Amino acid sequence: MKLKICWMYHDLMDLYGDKGNIQVLKTRCEKRGIECVVDTCTLDEEKTLADYDLLFIGGGADREQGLLVNDLLKRRDAIQEAMDQGSFILLICGGYQLFGQYYLDGDGQKIEGLKFFDYYTEAASRSDRCIGNIAVEAALDNERIIAVGFENHGGQTKGVNQPFGKVLKGHGNTYQSAFEGFYNGQVLGTYMHGPLLPKNPEIADFILRKALAKRHGECTLEPLNDMLEHKAKEVMLKRLGL
Ligand code: GLN
Numbered sequence: 270m271k272l273k274i275c276w277m278y279h280d281l282m283d284l285y286g287d288k289g290n291i292q293v294l295k296t297r298c299e300k301r302g303i304e305c306v307v308d309t310c311t312l313d314e315e316k317t318l319a320d321y322d323l324l325f326i327g328g329g330a331d332r333e334q335g336l337l338v339n340d341l342l343k344r345r346d347a348i349q350e351a352m353d354q355g356s357f358i359l360l361i362c363g364g365y366q367l368f369g370q371y372y373l374d375g376d377g378q379k380i381e382g383l384k385f386f387d388y389y390t391e392a393a394s395r396s397d398r399c400i401g402n403i404a405v406e407a408a409l410d411n412e413r414i415i416a417v418g419f420e421n422h423g424g425q426t427k428g429v430n431q432p433f434g435k436v437l438k439g440h441g442n443t444y445q446s447a448f449e450g451f452y453n454g455q456v457l458g459t460y461m462h463g464p465l466l467p468k469n470p471e472i473a474d475f476i477l478r479k480a481l482a483k484r485h486g487e488c489t490l491e492p493l494n495d496m497l498e499h500k501a502k503e504v505m506l507k508r509l510g511l
Pocket of ligand 1: 425
């Protein structure tokens with residue numbers, strides 16, 4: 270089997286270990302004998318996004334979001350085409366915000382979003398910045414899981430009609446939100462850095478299955494030994510009082 274990943278804006282959007290998500294996907298493929306190709310795509314680079322099974326954008330500060338937004342908006346049709354052809358999309362924090370209507374940053378500067386979804390993001394007052402560890406109860410289609418991560422965002426994302434999960438500890442989409450992220454079956458946006466996939470191997474395999482489905486149809490993945498990952502999650506949940 271083969272998986273092709275496009276890591277968009279790798280040189281601008283990579284906060285709190287987001288690149289670890291790519292490393293995990295690659296390693297989990299290699300351990301199963303699945304060929305995994307990772308290409309990057311940054312400003313002004315020509316890439317046919319629909320050729321990829323998975324598009325990934327990590328988190329980034331307001332400055333980086335502002336730097337890449339024009340390039341991203343030019344790729345709107347290409348991203349739509351990738352979605353139409355069944356590519357899966359994983360977005361962390363700043364990347365997640367950019368798929369909504371807009372992001373109004375702390376200086377009042379408005380960064381237009383791709384407007385694929387209804388949600389929009391506005392900066393909170395300084396005291397309401399969402400920082401810290403987070404635990405979320407989420408559904409990976411039919412499988413219920415507890416995910417853990419680290420969030421650090423000023424942006425408050427509102428109008429999310431399909432959240433990824435329920436916040437058990439931490440903030441989520443807004444400072445006092447009961448919900449975290451966005452998931453519509455094909456696009457998963459989340460505030461969980463940490464990075465997300467090393468801490469939550471069940472999400473990593475879920476995304477691999479979703480992305481592999483584009484080229485190979487529904488497939489089952491050989492289980493890997495995730496004892497260490499599970500132990501680490503247990504420790505974190507205990508620290509969070511869960
Ligand atoms: N700049 C955005 C915010 O503060 C995103 C930050 C991030 O990606 N961690 O909301």
